[in-house]
Amino acid sequence: MNIPSELHYTSDHEWARQTAEGVQVGITAFAAEQLGAVVFVELPKVGDRIAAGGAFGQVESTKSVSDLYAPLSGKVVAVNAALESAPEQVNDDPYGAGWMITLAPDDANAVAGLLDADAYRALIG
């Protein structure tokens, strides 16, 4: 299972990546595999405020629909609009082209409080 060591994770199977623009967020390869082929991704708008642990969107596969949970609190500064027409990117490249939103976090150090790759790997066993 692909769990990049430089990323941080939540127990809800989101990943977070510190970038120059903010904290980029997506779902893990494990989550994408559990969902099966993703057919719709519902994301917030740029400017929306989201709270850590709150649902910021939904991801829908043939089998099921699941909420997306925010790994930290902040303002949405970018949204991956390409997922509207190419939701399969979530399966094909969950840590790259399948990214979902970028947040300007309220607490600049919040990412460090998330799970690291080893802890996430232990979680999904």
Place this chain on the structure above:
Amino acid sequence: MSDATPLQRTPLYDAHVALGGQMVPFAGFEMPVQYKREGGGLEAEHRATRTAVGLFDVSHMGEIVVEGPDAIAEVDGLVSNDVRALGDGEACYALLCHPHGGVVDDLFVYRLSAERVLIVVNASNIQKDFEHLRAHARQPERIVNRSADFAQVAVQGPQAKALLALVAPGAALEAPRNRISLHGFAGHDVLVATTGYTGEAGYELYCPPSAAPALWQALLEAGAPLGVAAVGLGARDTLRLEASYALYGHELRDDIDPFEARVGWAVKLEGRSFVGSEALVARKAAGPTRRLCGLQMQDRGIARADYPVLHGGEVVGHVTSGTHSPTLGLPIAMALLPAALAKLGTEVDVDLRGRTRRAVVVKLPFYSRG
């Protein structure tokens, strides 16, 4: 299903596990929802059935046998379709109805001979159907639940005939739809029926449970060059939904009648008397107040089973089944709506978990092989 009831396994349980089958509880059985392996998964299994051939373990289905000199007349008095019109080796789809006309189950009736009728019912309804049949039969003791004596494997798709020609040479594979005949396989009797639930041509094979693993393995091996795939319940549902076949508990229920569910074609009332026929004569004359419709979403999202359907801000019906169609690449759904709204092009709203999304009534089925 209470936790105290142990789940049953079909004779193909080990074969599913060996193929990476993701086993889930379904109607009291542990069944594969999909096969998790390279090239597997719901969408791949669905596509294999549409383009090549899919193998389905449907051994959980129930088999009820009616035997005796008067078997045909007995069954004819119990189900909605005209069983007396069947010749030996012919089959029909029919409904089992309550005296009030609601549907107990949908089933297939196979006339094996003048004195032997096989009724194949949904796994979730085996006991309910058996009790209903016995309660209304003239001679209840000749209605026997033989579910434990049959395994069932469905072979469906454009390559189904080529595959069975390899595994069961000499079987009556050219027969038109809704026929059944006996064929020998490795010393076992196998009933080969030209029926199915996918919208593709194909076969349903009924065999003794002890013969099922060898039959399954032979089909997998001979089918490899043809692109055969083992198919789980997930794709079985997307396939039947594209073909717009009813699933009991969704499109058909105790409180839904056959006319509402658009299976009135399987209700033959003229010159017949069967359980529910009086109520159905009246319901047919009055016309259904609700109708099953196809829905196509105009906005993003999948309308799933039990989501409310609204018109003019009022809840007017509900989605019976919905999914993302792997063949069409679109969300598809069926919904039970008031007859006045069941017209092509009618715009309705579906409540997708608190968000209202526009949908339009479209023609059924969503898919048929051209």
